[in-house]
Amino acid sequence: MNFLHSQNELALGSRFKAISESLYAVANATYRASGVNLDAHWFPVLRYLQVKGPAGVTEIAAAIGQTHPAVSQLATKLRAAGWITRRTDRADARRSMLELSAKAEAELDRLGPVWCAIRRGAQAAGRRASGGLLDALAGFETDLASGRVEAEILVQRDRLLAAQIRVLPYRPEWAPHFERINLEWLERWFAVEAVDREMLARPQQHVLDPGGAIVFAELDGEIVGTCALLKEAPGVYELSKMAVESGFRGYGAGRKLLDAALAEYRRRRGTTLFLESNSRLKPALALYESAGFAHRPAPRPGSHYRRADVYMVYEPERRAARKR
Known part of the structure; x- marks a missing residue:
């Protein structure tokens, strides 16, 4: 012994x-x-x-x-x-x-x-x-x-x-990850606003019940990212709460989450898709631009967020035209 x-x-x-x-x-x-x-x-x-x-x-x-x-x-x-x-x-x-x-x-x-x-x-x-x-x-x-x-x-x-990153639809047992992953980046870069806390704590009530969607990035059973599609009005959606856990960036989760949210928007035959962000988040803005989001004068009229100084609208046809 x-x-x-x-x-x-x-x-x-x-x-x-x-x-x-x-x-x-x-x-x-x-x-x-x-x-x-x-x-x-x-x-x-x-x-x-x-x-x-x-x-x-x-x-x-x-x-x-x-x-x-x-x-x-x-x-x-x-x-x-x-x-x-x-x-x-x-x-x-x-x-x-x-x-x-x-x-x-x-x-x-x-x-x-x-x-x-x-x-x-x-x-x-x-x-x-x-x-x-x-x-x-x-x-x-x-x-x-x-x-x-x-x-x-x-x-x-x-x-x-x-393992490969998979994007999966919302499951009730994953709701804590929606809150956890988003609070991490919000607390790092900004102040968490009341609208954030309410949505993150009650995603069913504030995202899903009004007609929105939430997707998650999963890697071998680990939830490492999430994104929400909020329904603001008939045909009008907001891309929101897209975040990837620190330590798992650079593996393509952000792109897959964004592609999945865009596919869901098209599946719902949406007519307008917008997002609000901040100019400090340069990698995220570059990702949005590459997917077809175009800058508009900010802040957006009626913006929910004090931190928002970027307003973008999804205009894939303009991006396609530029490529031609």
Whole structure:
């Protein structure tokens, strides 16, 4: 028997620390196998900045449960490695903010399948553990030491990377994903408005019952994106709430969601399709333009959103004419 095991509850702290380091090692092995130069110890800070946007050291430390000096030291290391940059807070010149570099944004935007594989591997090990706390802990330690968890993670990673994005219609059990994925990008880039919260919390009432539709992007059982088609009047629809989860961008989910929404609009014999957006969301605007949306003077009369400074209308015939 391992000596720490023989100490039972007295050694819990030491055993949890050893498990923590083993999990870091497994995650790092997965990153290396995936060609990513990322240290698992950096994950909390980088993921926070990816999901929440630029933030100060104090805010990050409080959110991830680490000390201010620890986060500050890590920030210095991440800056030197090119993962983050530091700038002055636009609202308070005395305060500095950390934000992801362009390189980090691009790298992290494609790590969703790897993170999902790590989560699946840890879940499988957790399910195999049974009995009381000490027995479960021993089983988890055995799994880690044998290499089984790492092997399972790599299998799941390969499975996810080989899978194809599918766009599927609304299911009631997926409603929480409609809210979760949209809140992520809204909280990162803007303030969540009352109209957003109401629609995201009650999609059946505000989208489906009035005659709209919601579609989801699915990857090997994981919901990674969503989009809504809102019916405003007979024949008039709004493309809304299109979002892809961070970590899964760059895999074509956005294009497939947009194509599915356009197909649904045509199936319903719609006469007008418009959207409202913001000029900060340049990749999204480029996607809309490529699909046939044309800019109109903004904001749209009667706009629902304070953040909207872009108004576009679907005019595929103009795009086709330009190609000719």
